[in-house]
Amino acid sequence: MREIRSMLNAVGQSVPRKDGIGKATGQARYADDLRFPGMLHGRTIRSTIPCGRLAAVRLGFDPAGFTVVDHRDIPGRNVVTLIADDQPCLVEREIRHVAEPVLLLAHENREALLGASVALEEEPAEPVFDPERSPTAFKTILIEKGDLAAGFAEADHVVEGTYCTGHQEHVYIEPQAVIAVPEDGGMTVYGSIQCPFYAHRALAVILGDAVARVRVIQTETGGGFGGKEEYPSGIAAHAALLALKSDRPVKLIYDRVEDMLATTKRHPAIVRHRTGLTRDGRLVAMDIEVILDGGAYQTLSAVVLSRGSIHAAGPYRCDNIRIAARAMFTNTPPNGAFRGFGAPQTQFGVEVHMERIAEALGLDPVRLRERNLLRPGDTTATGQRVGQDCAALEVLRTAVRRSGFRRKRKAYAGTGRGIGLAMYWHGSGFTGSGELKLASRATIELTATGVRVLTSSTELGQGTRTMHAQIVADALGVPYEQVEVAMPDTGLVPDSGPTVASRTCMVVGRILQRAAEEIRAKLGDATPAEYFRRHGPLAVTGQYEQPEWIRWDEIDYRGDAYAAYAWGCDVVEVELDRDTWEVRPVRVTVVNEIGKAIHPALARGQVEGGTVQGLGYALLERVVMRNGAMANAQLTNYIIPTTLDTPKLDVVLLEHPYDGGPFGAKGLGELPIDGPAPAVVNAIRQLGIDVRGIPAVPEAIREAACASP
Amino acid sequence: MRTAVSRLELLQPRSLQHALRMLRDEGPLTPLAGATDLYVAVNFGTLDSTRFLNLWGLEPLRRITLCGDTLRIGALATYTSLIRSRLVRQRLPILARAALEVGGVQIQNRGTLGGNVANASPAGDTLPVLAVAEAVVVLRSVDRERRVPFAEFYTGYRQTVRRPDELIVGLEIPPVEGRQWFRKVGTRAAQAISKVVIAAVRGSSPRIALGSVAPTVIRLSQVEHALGAGAGMDEAVHRLDQDIQPIDDLRSTADYRRDVAGNLLQRFWAETGGLSS
Numbered sequence: 001m002r003e004i005r006s007m008l009n010a011v012g013q014s015v016p017r018k019d020g021i022g023k024a025t026g027q028a029r030y031a032d033d034l035r036f037p038g039m040l041h042g043r044t045i046r047s048t049i050p051c052g053r054l055a056a057v058r059l060g061f062d063p064a065g066f067t068v069v070d071h072r073d074i075p076g077r078n079v080v081t082l083i084a085d086d087q088p089c090l091v092e093r094e095i096r097h098v099a100e101p102v103l104l105l106a107h108e109n110r111e112a113l114l115g116a117s118v119a120l121e122e123e124p125a126e127p128v129f130d131p132e133r134s135p136t137a138f139k140t141i142l143i144e145k146g147d148l149a150a151g152f153a154e155a156d157h158v159v160e161g162t163y164c165t166g167h168q169e170h171v172y173i174e175p176q177a178v179i180a181v182p183e184d185g186g187m188t189v190y191g192s193i194q195c196p197f198y199a200h201r202a203l204a205v206i207l208g209d210a211v212a213r214v215r216v217i218q219t220e221t222g223g224g225f226g227g228k229e230e231y232p233s234g235i236a237a238h239a240a241l242l243a244l245k246s247d248r249p250v251k252l253i254y255d256r257v258e259d260m261l262a263t264t265k266r267h268p269a270i271v272r273h274r275t276g277l278t279r280d281g282r283l284v285a286m287d288i289e290v291i292l293d294g295g296a297y298q299t300l301s302a303v304v305l306s307r308g309s310i311h312a313a314g315p316y317r318c319d320n321i322r323i324a325a326r327a328m329f330t331n332t333p334p335n336g337a338f339r340g341f342g343a344p345q346t347q348f349g350v351e352v353h354m355e356r357i358a359e360a361l362g363l364d365p366v367r368l369r370e371r372n373l374l375r376p377g378d379t380t381a382t383g384q385r386v387g388q389d390c391a392a393l394e395v396l397r398t399a400v401r402r403s404g405f406r407r408k409r410k411a412y413a414g415t416g417r418g419i420g421l422a423m424y425w426h427g428s429g430f431t432g433s434g435e436l437k438l439a440s441r442a443t444i445e446l447t448a449t450g451v452r453v454l455t456s457s458t459e460l461g462q463g464t465r466t467m468h469a470q471i472v473a474d475a476l477g478v479p480y481e482q483v484e485v486a487m488p489d490t491g492l493v494p495d496s497g498p499t500v501a502s503r504t505c506m507v508v509g510r511i512l513q514r515a516a517e518e519i520r521a522k523l524g525d526a527t528p529a530e531y532f533r534r535h536g537p538l539a540v541t542g543q544y545e546q547p548e549w550i551r552w553d554e555i556d557y558r559g560d561a562y563a564a565y566a567w568g569c570d571v572v573e574v575e576l577d578r579d580t581w582e583v584r585p586v587r588v589t590v591v592n593e594i595g596k597a598i599h600p601a602l603a604r605g606q607v608e609g610g611t612v613q614g615l616g617y618a619l620l621e622r623v624v625m626r627n628g629a630m631a632n633a634q635l636t637n638y639i640i641p642t643t644l645d646t647p648k649l650d651v652v653l654l655e656h657p658y659d660g661g662p663f664g665a666k667g668l669g670e671l672p673i674d675g676p677a678p679a680v681v682n683a684i685r686q687l688g689i690d691v692r693g694i695p696a697v698p699e700a701i702r703e704a705a706c707a708s709p
Numbered sequence: 710m711r712t713a714v715s716r717l718e719l720l721q722p723r724s725l726q727h728a729l730r731m732l733r734d735e736g737p738l739t740p741l742a743g744a745t746d747l748y749v750a751v752n753f754g755t756l757d758s759t760r761f762l763n764l765w766g767l768e769p770l771r772r773i774t775l776c777g778d779t780l781r782i783g784a785l786a787t788y789t790s791l792i793r794s795r796l797v798r799q800r801l802p803i804l805a806r807a808a809l810e811v812g813g814v815q816i817q818n819r820g821t822l823g824g825n826v827a828n829a830s831p832a833g834d835t836l837p838v839l840a841v842a843e844a845v846v847v848l849r850s851v852d853r854e855r856r857v858p859f860a861e862f863y864t865g866y867r868q869t870v871r872r873p874d875e876l877i878v879g880l881e882i883p884p885v886e887g888r889q890w891f892r893k894v895g896t897r898a899a900q901a902i903s904k905v906v907i908a909a910v911r912g913s914s915p916r917i918a919l920g921s922v923a924p925t926v927i928r929l930s931q932v933e934h935a936l937g938a939g940a941g942m943d944e945a946v947h948r949l950d951q952d953i954q955p956i957d958d959l960r961s962t963a964d965y966r967r968d969v970a971g972n973l974l975q976r977f978w979a980e981t982g983g984l985s986s
Binding site for chain 1 (some may be wrong): 710711712713714715716749752753754894896897898899900901902904905959960961962964965968969972973975976
């Protein structure tokens, strides 16, 4: 057995994707490909004012053939349940943002549905758009370490700065899409959904006793990036309400405009730094304020704020830190989960600030960072002691060497080229004791030909199915081809927690690895198929086990915030066209330390995709808000980078195994979006332009250039 | 919300004459060719017309020919056919260049030169080229044909002299003397709508046209005159400031457009200087 196992190694190999052939040949079925007998199409009627009351709804069409649903048709509670139950499924009286769902229509003909007019009588009230002037905080967080006043007393220099980041739209290729099917007294929802059990819980609350059972099945999904984490719960409920009332399947698919107008975006942020340093550039005091614009409902703002706060001091050691953070209510569509989850905003702040510190103190930007980066054994802002896998220095040095940073920095001085770098880190999995509360489970069962993996982890294009199968194959000692991965179906799979927070490999993969080892022990020398033939079915369900060293104080925000951190450094070279103020990234070097690349090609794919998404965030993607609504809710005017805008990418993956992850793996999905924006802005700074906000569109760069001395 | 297209009416003419009769007898109709602009309005729910005339099948309007010294481009010539046309590349390479920067390949395969002219967007990529080439817009109705100089074609924001019973059937482009220059500023490498677009010719008297800086595409006649008379760049940029009326909109700002227009004017003059006289 030993010998056989040593010959098998799917982990670390770029094996064929489990979903590759289906997607390449068009056999993969997305929500819009599915048809059910008697199916209707759904449509959502939305508020048009940012704040006020709904006085009346008037149908401007003949209702024959239509199913019409409003809040009175909700059999359970009118709430999309999440952290706080503040967001109604359908507006009753109060309107808190533009594009809030008010009324639902269904008809068998999509065109008839589009032609139906509904007049809303809305009474506007005074909206709040400025998070700093908002009277309502959804959540505040205070992280304190050491003695800030003593730190500033020790400082030879104090540097201050304010850094702003804008909204960002996910632009998943497939818009939001669900189909609700009434079946045998129950309700089954198929959809482009990141977290089937979130939708399942929300549906149970909204449908109440009206259905015997709720089932949620993920369909093949065209990207998520966090945008299909919590938001589909409300859409699933809308489709289910229409299906319940009509007793027919209802398909509800957003077009791009509706998707951009109504659904969540990345939280805009304001980050203020006041930093004390010694003459030689040692950080002695970091006072940081973080303000997130939460939008009109809480959604996940509290947790986004949490991750943003914990990452706000960057991967640096400093004895005296205060991070005061708040997520504020505004009358805009709620902001929600987006790859990075608060960390890109706060790390933009700290890394642009570090560059300004280097400038102010006349220090080399690499040396300033080297002096202050976390080393194994150092403590973070929450007092967590980082482990031996801490690779901050190594990623910096590798990136600097590999990119020729020092040489180019000198060579580019005074030219139209600039080069900048940014350090970053990203905690894997849920914060603190979050994973313990989730208590995720994952199952492996024997089949006639091998094994089947059952989890609620969703394939969103990032490679979940492939990577889980690799882990199970090697842990079990069977060929990768003999491992099947079931589609997430809440009727069949255990709750492995949501597919978010860079946890699917490190946390769920680890549960699978242990379950596979348990099965391996039961099989003895038999293969899974032999055992199945002799003894019949066998399934093992593993459950998350928290590493025993983790201590976390949720009230004081002290302790071990994450089980592991992945580390990164980006070096970006840009070219400025002084006629048009357009900045083009021409080369990006990315060094990421991720524990173990289970599938090197997929891992690189995550890094490349995240980097380009980060470049768009930095330079192009501007959500224009007018009176609380996205005015450029079209791909024509919301500019994301295309392949032609993608620079040369040099990606280096380093592996310092984390012993709590499968084969040493840490989280990777979000890490690469933390670095590009500050690295780009730091490269622009080398051109003598003082940019402190993103998106750094040409108009903003020009203004900054005119203002810079 | 997307427009319900089943409520729209599409008339299918068999020939140009048939199309012109439909325009006269069954109007008002919005002519439709590649539909690339119309579909943006369909998707955004801002389509204001309900009745359309489908010109796409009128093959004779696709021709690109040389008639004496005049380049004749049928209204239905697509961007792709402009890019591929040897005649266009030889005589008016900046038109091929502008066509290359319109949308992506799919848009270039469907979008037409006549459509770009008729749509009358101040951001239309080919319009500054046609302006400096001093093109003539050929309009036809059932009983007559008339030729309108490009400079007289637009009367205001999205307003043209085309009457409801007329179709743009083609553009006539006289020979262009001098070095041609084109630049589109759209912030990403492709699939962008211009924030500023400039076409220029450095001949015995310079010609310069700008898009996205006024309610219509404009010729910078004051600037041309000044540069032609030997004025310096400061003077030219000062006159440019008087010629243009850029605005703040979804895509950019008036300040940015003003600044970039001035910079591109200087760039044009500097890059074409070596070859003049």
